[in-house]
Each structure stands twice: as structure tokens, then as C-alpha cells.
Amino acid sequence: MVIKQLSETLINQIAAGEVIERPASAAKELIENAIDAGASRIEIATAGGGKSLLRVIDNGCGMSAEDLELSIRRHCTSKLKDSLFDIHSLGFRGEALPSIGSVAKLTITSRLPGGAEGSEVAVVGGKVSPVRPAPANPGTTVEVRDLFFATPARLKFLKTEKAEAGAITEIVKRMAIAFPAIRFVLSGTDRTTLEFPATGDDRLARIAQVLGSDFRDNAIELDAEREDVRLGGFAGVPTFNRGNSAHQYAFVNGRPVQDKQILSAIRGAYAETIPQGRYPVAVLSLELDPALVDVNVHPAKSDVRFRDPGLVRGLIVGAIRDALRREGDRASTTGGGGMLRAFRPGFSPAASSAPSPSGGWSFANSSSRPFSPTAASTAGFNETVQQPAFAAMNLPTARAEAHEVPAAAPDVRAEAPTPSYPLGAARAQVHANYIVAQTEDGLVIVDQHAAHERLVFEQMRKALSGRRLPSQGLLIPEIVDLPEEDCNRLMTHAVALEQLGLAIERFGPGAVAVRETPAMLGEMDVAGMVRDLADEIAEWDTAQGLSAKLEYVAATMACHGSVRSGRQLRVEEMNALLRQMEATPGSGQCNHGRPTYVELKLTDIERLFGRS
Known part of the structure; x- marks a missing residue:
């Protein structure tokens, strides 16, 4: 058996198998090049899910005729100097353009901002045409047609046009979140135009463009640092969750990554607060010395390796948990609208058991105010006890069994019911399981078993370190x-x-x-x-x-050991449970991640009856 040197075209096609797996991979590489070129506007056009056409236009620095000729050669790049440990750009391998050109019909047109004319080069199935003058706007236009025409076997492994178009959309969303100062426009015959206007330094505004305006109302800002590793971004409240992990975004030094370790840390941070089968919404941005992270793990550059993975995981878990404790318990703002829609004509009874878009029955509108365990929420604990005026309600007066009611501090006594507390004052117990409380601007329904279960768990958790x-x-x-x-x-x-x-x-x-x-x-x-x-x-x-x-x-x-469903409680017991919930971090969810209470604002109730 004789060893021989492979042709340059075959070498490029082998490399393309790693770098360009699908149209979305080509879109990612071309968008990264545009960002590295300093573009402030990037337009992406597709047809056939990116298989027939993929065009990326930017207003970046452009290329001269000499640079254009080098750009389609393997391992030619302007972004890497002499070390892989000091990478400050998205691209650096110099493989994307020659890999695309080896399996598709590639045309690149570029012009320097001050240049008199532009230049164009074409690569068809690995065959390079000479660079020639061409009319062009300042910046670069890369057009890819008939992707994988030179490797037909690869076409058999692609998904439907709709699925491939969706993958490109996801790439654009990740890039848009990472670079809010850049305007992105995605269009094509297979989709409606998707535009993300530039938001400058307002990263949350850009995230809201991608994830929806609801995220702004349900996000908690993160800002933590440990040993020169800085974590920023936003984490959604536990009740604002989704059915998969597609709404979790991670960035390392501005680079979108899909790192299993980071996703695992997010799961760990939300442990005991998210129901099984539901996933939190989070956008995390890690900034650290490039020497402490390896981005050259895979040609696609979507995986990274940290020098100290334990430090990164601990930072993410600790920062998210601290943020959740700091913000206190907050019901998702998406539930109220979902409940109002449920009462519209044509609502299917079968849908009444489906969870809200946030994953829990959290009925609160955008004016929902979170409560946190501060002195304000326990101010009434030491006040003089007044006889509650609940005789007319004819509530059950069954004697509480030993240890079934949350233990209060020695100087804590039942307070006079008042709606001024965040969770209000107990007004009734229905079906021997749900406490109905009146707040200043609405009502709250509490699952007594789930709530007490969380309170007992938090007391036991303290014992683990004490x-x-x-x-x-x-x-x-x-x-x-x-x-x-x-x-x-x-x-x-x-x-x-x-x-x-x-x-x-x-x-x-x-x-x-x-x-x-x-x-x-x-x-x-x-x-x-x-x-x-x-x-x-x-x-x-x-x-x-x-x-x-x-x-x-x-x-x-x-x-x-929690209060069981079906236990009838006295008014004093119900109010004691509410007050202890207000004083306990994490009491908005039980140990299994289900919500312990739901909230409906008075304005929502009035809309149900057509009063507003």
C-alpha cells in the first residue's frame, strides 16, 4: 500500500466535514467574520433553508484584492498572531472560507471603505477563479450557493428546509444577544424578515428582542466575580421557565458557546426550584483571561475547556442562587394574561389543566411586586395581638395537631390579619388544601402542603451547615x-x-x-x-x-413532615403560614419545583368581569 499526498481540494473537503456540518454552520462562520471585521450592520438572506442560497452582507472594514486572494486559502487569517492562548476574536483558524468553497459555489465581493472599487473572487467546488474588479459597497458580501453540491452524500444527512432555516435563526439570535450594538436582519423566501435593531449598551433590551418582552419583567441581573473570572447576564425567576433548554444562552469572552458544564451549572443553581421537565431561562456572560480557557477544542468553536472548571461552576451556581435569594420570591408575570385568555369564548376545558407559558400557575400581571424576607415582611410579628374578626366566615376550628404548623420564634404571635402584607391576610380555606388570602391589590391562593414543605426544608437545610x-x-x-x-x-x-x-x-x-x-x-x-x-x-x-x-x-x-392536603386550618394557622413564607427565602416553590402560591391582581379580576 503506497502513501500519497492528498490533493488540496480533497483536504479542504475533509476539513469542511468538521467545520461546515450544515447551512447553520456556514452562517455562523460568515457572521463571525463580519463581526470580527467591525461591522455595525449585518444582513443575512437565505433560500431553501440555506442549502440553495446563503448571503451575508456587512459594512465592516472590507478587504483589498490581495487579502481577498489569501482569504480563500487554508490557514490564512488576520486574527491570530503567534499564540493560541491570547485569542480576542471569534474566528482564528483560517478554515471557514476555503472549507465552504470546497463543497459549494462561493463568491466573495469586498471593498475597503476608502477604496475606489471593489474586488471579487469565486470558488466552485474547490476550484478558484482569479480575483477581478467588481462594483461593491464598502464592506464584504459573501454568497454561498448550492451548499454541498460537491459532496452529495452530505445532502442526505440534512434535515428539512424548515429545520435548517430554524437552525440559522438560532445562530442569528445567539449572535444578536452577544453583540447588542450590531443590527441584524435575517430574511429569505422561506421565512418572514427577522430584524434585531441595535440597542447599544442596553443588553437587556436586546435580550428582550430575542426572548420576548416578558423576559425583561422576569429577569434578575447577575454581577459576580471570583478569582478574576467575572459573570454577568440575567437569570429568569424560577416560575418563568420553559419546556426545553433552548432558552439558555452562554457566552465566554463574547463567544456564543454550548458548553455542557455551564448548562449543568445552571441546572444545579435552580435545583429544588424548577419542576421536573421544565428549564429555567438564563443568559450568562463569562469574562476571563483568554489564557484560562481553551476555545480550540473543536473546529466549530462551540465547545470550550476551562483551566479551572470547578471555579467556573461554583461562580455560576453561587451567583444565581444569591440573586434568587436577593430578589425574593416573585411570580412570573405571564400567568395573568394566560388566565384571561382561558376565559375567552372557545376555550377548551382540556386546556385548563395545561401549565402557563412560564411552567407554573403564576397569575400576576406586569405590576407584580416581588416580596423578599426582610424586616418589612415580618414587622407585624411582635405587634399586639388583636382578635381577628372572622366569626362570620364560619371557618373550621379543628385543633392543630402537634408539629404540623410551622414553628414560629418564641416571641412571634399571631397578628391581626391585614392585606398590607405581601401575601395578604387569610380569608378562607377551600377544599381543605388551598388558602385564599387578600392583598392590597389582588388575591393569593396558597397550596398549604407545598408551602409548609418548603418551610420545613429550609429549616433542615440550615442544619446542614450548622x-x-x-x-x-x-x-x-x-x-x-x-x-x-x-x-x-x-x-x-x-x-x-x-x-x-x-x-x-x-x-x-x-x-x-x-x-x-x-x-x-x-x-x-x-x-x-x-x-x-x-x-x-x-x-x-x-x-x-x-x-x-x-x-x-x-x-x-x-x-x-409537612401539613398534609386535607388538613383544615384555623385562621391564625393560615396567617402564621403566610407570614413565615414571607420570611423564608425560596418559599415561592416547593421542594419539587412546583409553585406554592399563585397571585391574581385586582386589575386582572376586573378585566374578567369587563370592568376595565
């Missing part, structure tokens, strides 16, 4: 029969469980004895909780140990 939770000894230890392997797993983490107030010991090969339970949980199904804990530990028990997963244990224990 003192041991108070426990109550059982007069007769509860013996729980389990498979031997489950007993072994539980005993491996017995010390950590004891920190949460659950004291267990081995009772033969196939059983454990429970001697103490957390005092805050009160009367509960001990055997059921222990079996659930064994199942969860079996699912995630890894070499990392319990420390990284201990909050899941606390969540399971909290669920077993």
Missing part, C-alpha cells in the same frame, strides 16, 4: 425491615442523618431501628420515610459521598 437539628426520642424504637443492601447504605450515612435529627442503628442483617426523629416533623410515617431515603440513596450514592446530595435527604424528610 448545629444538629433537635430530635425527639421514640418511646419504642421503630423497626423498619429493608433489604440488606439498603440497610448498608443507610448505615453508611448514619452520621449525616443524625445531623438532621434522624438517629438509626442496625437491627439485624435486614432491618434498622429508628430511635429518634426530627422534632419539627412531629407525628409521621417513620417507616415510609426511611424506605424513601433508602431508595434515594441507592439512586445517587456515588464516590462523591453524601455531602453533595444531602439536601435531597432533607427534601424527602420535609415532604413527610
Whole structure:
């Protein structure tokens, strides 16, 4: 077998298989070139999903005839000097244009801002035509026709025109978010014109253009720094979520990336606040020394590798969680409109059980004000107790069972109901599960079990980094029969469980004895909780140990010890629950990510009855 040198055309076609996977890949490379050229306006036109035509026009610095001739040669670039550790541009490999030219019909026309005339070069299936003079506006126009005509096998792997056009649209959106000072226009026979006017330094305005105006009302600004790594951007409130992760955008030094580590950090930051199967909306921008990140992992340049991935993950998780705690609980502003639409004629009853666009039943309009656990929300705790005037409501007066109502501080007493609190004053309990409270400008409906579950969980979470939770000894230890392997797993983490107030010991090969339970949980199904804990530990028990997963244990224990659905509460108990929710961070969602309350403004109610 004889070794031979491959032809330049075949080399370029091999390289094109890595760089140009689909029309969206070509669009990405051409838009990056336009941005690196200093363009303030970029127009993209397509036909046939980008397979028949892809044209990118910019008003950047343009190229001379000499530069134009070099631009279609492999590994010729103006953006890279002598090192891969100091990259400040989007492109740097010098592969995009020759790769496109090897599999398509490529024409590049360019003119310098002060030039008398422009120049043009054409590449068809790897064959280069001489550079010739051509009329052109200042800047560069790149036209790609019949993509992959020289490699027909690649065409068989492309998706439908609509899918390919959607992929190009997604590329333009990511670039538009990254560079708000640039005007982007996307048009073509297969789509309506999509335009993103320049917003200058107002990054949130550009994000709102891409993600919708609702994001502006539901976004929390991020600004954090750790060891010369800076994180900016915006994170959506937990109740403003979507059915997939397509609305999560990440940028590293201005470069759009799709890094699994960053997406994993976003999931971790929203743990216990987003329902299963739903995804938060977030736009993150990381700025760090180029030497600390490798962008040359793949020819497509969409993957990156950080020198200290743990630092980056910790920064993202910590910044988002701090922002959520700082902003307090806020209902998504999209729910009120969804509820009003549901009452319109022709509304299908089957749709009444579908979640709102935000993923939760969060009925609040744009005037919704968040509440946060500050002194203002607990100001009434130490005031003189007045007899609540609820006799006419004929509310149930069942005696509260021990430990089922959230424990208040020793000096906390039930306050006179008043709508001035963020969550208002309790007015009724319906179906023995939902608390209806009146606020100054609307009403709030609270799921009592979900709310109390979150309150108990937050108290247990504090115990993970502090003192041991108070426990109550059982007069007769509860013996729980389990498979031997489950007993072994539980005993491996017995010390950590004891920190949460659950004291267990081995009772033969196939059983454990429970001697103490957390005092805050009160009367509960001990055997059921222990079996659930064994199942969860079996699912995630890894070499990392319990420390990284201990909050899941606390969540399971909290669920077993919360006020159950169907428990009738007195007015004082309902108001105590509302006040403690206001004083507890994260109380807007239960441990499983479902909302604990929904809010409907008075203006929305009036619209339902045609009063406004």
C-alpha cells in the first residue's frame, strides 16, 4: 500500500466535514467574520433553508484584492498572531472560507471603505477563479450557493428546509444577544424578515428582542466575580421557565458557546426550584483571561475547556442562587394574561389543566411586586395581638395537631390579619388544601402542603451547615425491615442523618431501628420515610459521598413532615403560614419545583368581569 499526498481540494473537503456540518454552520462562520471585521450592520438572506442560497452582507472594514486572494486559502487569517492562548476574536483558524468553497459555489465581493472599487473572487467546488474588479459597497458580501453540491452524500444527512432555516435563526439570535450594538436582519423566501435593531449598551433590551418582552419583567441581573473570572447576564425567576433548554444562552469572552458544564451549572443553581421537565431561562456572560480557557477544542468553536472548571461552576451556581435569594420570591408575570385568555369564548376545558407559558400557575400581571424576607415582611410579628374578626366566615376550628404548623420564634404571635402584607391576610380555606388570602391589590391562593414543605426544608437545610437539628426520642424504637443492601447504605450515612435529627442503628442483617426523629416533623410515617431515603440513596450514592446530595435527604424528610392536603386550618394557622413564607427565602416553590402560591391582581379580576 503506497502513501500519497492528498490533493488540496480533497483536504479542504475533509476539513469542511468538521467545520461546515450544515447551512447553520456556514452562517455562523460568515457572521463571525463580519463581526470580527467591525461591522455595525449585518444582513443575512437565505433560500431553501440555506442549502440553495446563503448571503451575508456587512459594512465592516472590507478587504483589498490581495487579502481577498489569501482569504480563500487554508490557514490564512488576520486574527491570530503567534499564540493560541491570547485569542480576542471569534474566528482564528483560517478554515471557514476555503472549507465552504470546497463543497459549494462561493463568491466573495469586498471593498475597503476608502477604496475606489471593489474586488471579487469565486470558488466552485474547490476550484478558484482569479480575483477581478467588481462594483461593491464598502464592506464584504459573501454568497454561498448550492451548499454541498460537491459532496452529495452530505445532502442526505440534512434535515428539512424548515429545520435548517430554524437552525440559522438560532445562530442569528445567539449572535444578536452577544453583540447588542450590531443590527441584524435575517430574511429569505422561506421565512418572514427577522430584524434585531441595535440597542447599544442596553443588553437587556436586546435580550428582550430575542426572548420576548416578558423576559425583561422576569429577569434578575447577575454581577459576580471570583478569582478574576467575572459573570454577568440575567437569570429568569424560577416560575418563568420553559419546556426545553433552548432558552439558555452562554457566552465566554463574547463567544456564543454550548458548553455542557455551564448548562449543568445552571441546572444545579435552580435545583429544588424548577419542576421536573421544565428549564429555567438564563443568559450568562463569562469574562476571563483568554489564557484560562481553551476555545480550540473543536473546529466549530462551540465547545470550550476551562483551566479551572470547578471555579467556573461554583461562580455560576453561587451567583444565581444569591440573586434568587436577593430578589425574593416573585411570580412570573405571564400567568395573568394566560388566565384571561382561558376565559375567552372557545376555550377548551382540556386546556385548563395545561401549565402557563412560564411552567407554573403564576397569575400576576406586569405590576407584580416581588416580596423578599426582610424586616418589612415580618414587622407585624411582635405587634399586639388583636382578635381577628372572622366569626362570620364560619371557618373550621379543628385543633392543630402537634408539629404540623410551622414553628414560629418564641416571641412571634399571631397578628391581626391585614392585606398590607405581601401575601395578604387569610380569608378562607377551600377544599381543605388551598388558602385564599387578600392583598392590597389582588388575591393569593396558597397550596398549604407545598408551602409548609418548603418551610420545613429550609429549616433542615440550615442544619446542614450548622448545629444538629433537635430530635425527639421514640418511646419504642421503630423497626423498619429493608433489604440488606439498603440497610448498608443507610448505615453508611448514619452520621449525616443524625445531623438532621434522624438517629438509626442496625437491627439485624435486614432491618434498622429508628430511635429518634426530627422534632419539627412531629407525628409521621417513620417507616415510609426511611424506605424513601433508602431508595434515594441507592439512586445517587456515588464516590462523591453524601455531602453533595444531602439536601435531597432533607427534601424527602420535609415532604413527610409537612401539613398534609386535607388538613383544615384555623385562621391564625393560615396567617402564621403566610407570614413565615414571607420570611423564608425560596418559599415561592416547593421542594419539587412546583409553585406554592399563585397571585391574581385586582386589575386582572376586573378585566374578567369587563370592568376595565
